[in-house]
Amino acid sequence: MALSRRYNRCRAMPTLQEVLNENVREAAPELVEQLDRNRLRCYSCGHCCPIPEGQPGVCKVRYNKDGKLFVPWGYVGGLQCDPIEKKPFFHAVPGALAFSFGMLGCDLHCSYCQNWVTSQALRDPEAVSPPLGVSQQVLAQQAVGNGAKVLVSTYNEPLITSEWAVAIFQEARRAGLMTAFVSNGNGTPQVLEFLRPWVDLYKVDLKSFDDRHYRQLGGRIAPILDTVKRLYEMGIWLEIVTLLIPGFNDSDDEIKRLTEFVAGVSPYIPWHVTAFHGDYKMMDPRDTGPEDLMHAADIAKQAGLQYVYAGNLPGQVGDLENTRCHRCGKLLVERWGYRIRGYHLTNDGACPDCQTQIPGRWSSKFEAQIASLPFMPRRTSGLEILS
Ligand code: SF4
Numbered sequence: 001m002a003l004s005r006r007y008n009r010c011r012a013m014p015t016l017q018e019v020l021n022e023n024v025r026e027a028a029p030e031l032v033e034q035l036d037r038n039r040l041r042c043y044s045c046g047h048c049c050p051i052p053e054g055q056p057g058v059c060k061v062r063y064n065k066d067g068k069l070f071v072p073w074g075y076v077g078g079l080q081c082d083p084i085e086k087k088p089f090f091h092a093v094p095g096a097l098a099f100s101f102g103m104l105g106c107d108l109h110c111s112y113c114q115n116w117v118t119s120q121a122l123r124d125p126e127a128v129s130p131p132l133g134v135s136q137q138v139l140a141q142q143a144v145g146n147g148a149k150v151l152v153s154t155y156n157e158p159l160i161t162s163e164w165a166v167a168i169f170q171e172a173r174r175a176g177l178m179t180a181f182v183s184n185g186n187g188t189p190q191v192l193e194f195l196r197p198w199v200d201l202y203k204v205d206l207k208s209f210d211d212r213h214y215r216q217l218g219g220r221i222a223p224i225l226d227t228v229k230r231l232y233e234m235g236i237w238l239e240i241v242t243l244l245i246p247g248f249n250d251s252d253d254e255i256k257r258l259t260e261f262v263a264g265v266s267p268y269i270p271w272h273v274t275a276f277h278g279d280y281k282m283m284d285p286r287d288t289g290p291e292d293l294m295h296a297a298d299i300a301k302q303a304g305l306q307y308v309y310a311g312n313l314p315g316q317v318g319d320l321e322n323t324r325c326h327r328c329g330k331l332l333v334e335r336w337g338y339r340i341r342g343y344h345l346t347n348d349g350a351c352p353d354c355q356t357q358i359p360g361r362w363s364s365k366f367e368a369q370i371a372s373l374p375f376m377p378r379r380t381s382g383l384e385i386l387s
Helices: 016-022 136-145 158-174 189-195 211-216 221-234 252-265 290-303
Strands: 024-026 032-034 040-042 063-065 068-072 078-083 097-102 150-153 178-183 201-205 237-244 271-275 308-311 331-336 339-343
Touching: 016 024, 040 068, 068 158, 097 136, 136 150, 136 158, 150 158, 158 178, 158 189, 189 221, 201 221, 211 221, 221 237, 221 252, 237 252, 237 290, 252 271, 252 290, 271 290, 290 308
Parallel strands: 097 150, 150 178, 178 201, 201 237, 237 271, 271 308
Antiparallel strands: 024 068, 032 040, 063 068, 078 097, 331 339
16 A cells, blocks of 8 residues: 555564554544443444453554543555545546545454555554554645545545544545545444534445355444445445455345345445455455356346446446446446546536436536546655654
């Protein structure tokens, strides 16, 4: 990941955990409950950890000290400028640049994580990155300075650092930016209400439709399904991604039940089915092929979903990278990978042929794509490696 590297371990240096524990604030009162014996319950993710005094929660970045919950503040684990199509959001300001920051740690421990160097930084000694100290004002300024329209918390699980994300997003809004979470969706009613005023776009990674699979990854399916429903009811723009892993979550039955669930919330929620390749500790399953994605997409369409996309295999999945009007089939956004090759929506986000309003958050005017591939932020003044 950009601006991150293997942590140089040295006996004289403080541990990563010690460094992170120095860069904290007290938790938002909405996200914590006092229990007996100085224990606390955290509501920042679906684990709802009861945390004894002196201990961290499952994520290892929120901890109870003297009966108070302390949470990450004032740093990032990495920065990168991404095309918004990479997040992926296909129905939100196509072509926009998404200034993206990651933090460290996660509430799950997926064996195939593609961002394991940061997400597992506090669990796996091989996976450590130096945090970079930065203020929320500098992050918003850099997003604007790099030409971004959206500021995104991504790469690790943003729910576990919700207070810091809200502080950054408040600055982002002042600077005229949209804001987004790229998340596993393991939320709670409390954290979603906390985020609601400040998050415009939310991507949920719906990894499976089987609670046993979720338990293998360190979670449960119930909070994730509840989060999907709540986000939709709250009016936050929602897109859903499922990484299709051969032999893990790709049975017809599981894909059918998963996509029927999404269609039951709304048939207009975009669903992205993306291709797996071996990573981190999961190297055994074969790579997902284009025919696997197209088969899953067929199931999703039969389930009633109107906007189905296949990702990670540019140019190999037929029409499944493009957006077509759900009513008349007119081609509206043409894509190849993250590249926008054609944009045909009206300025108010409607189909130019049949005038149907297309669900999403569209720009009033499509502007040329700044980048169709990720790049490092051009200016990084105002950041310092914490040690
Ligand atoms: S964010 Fe989740 S894992 Fe971390 S302490 Fe809170 S409830 Fe536990």
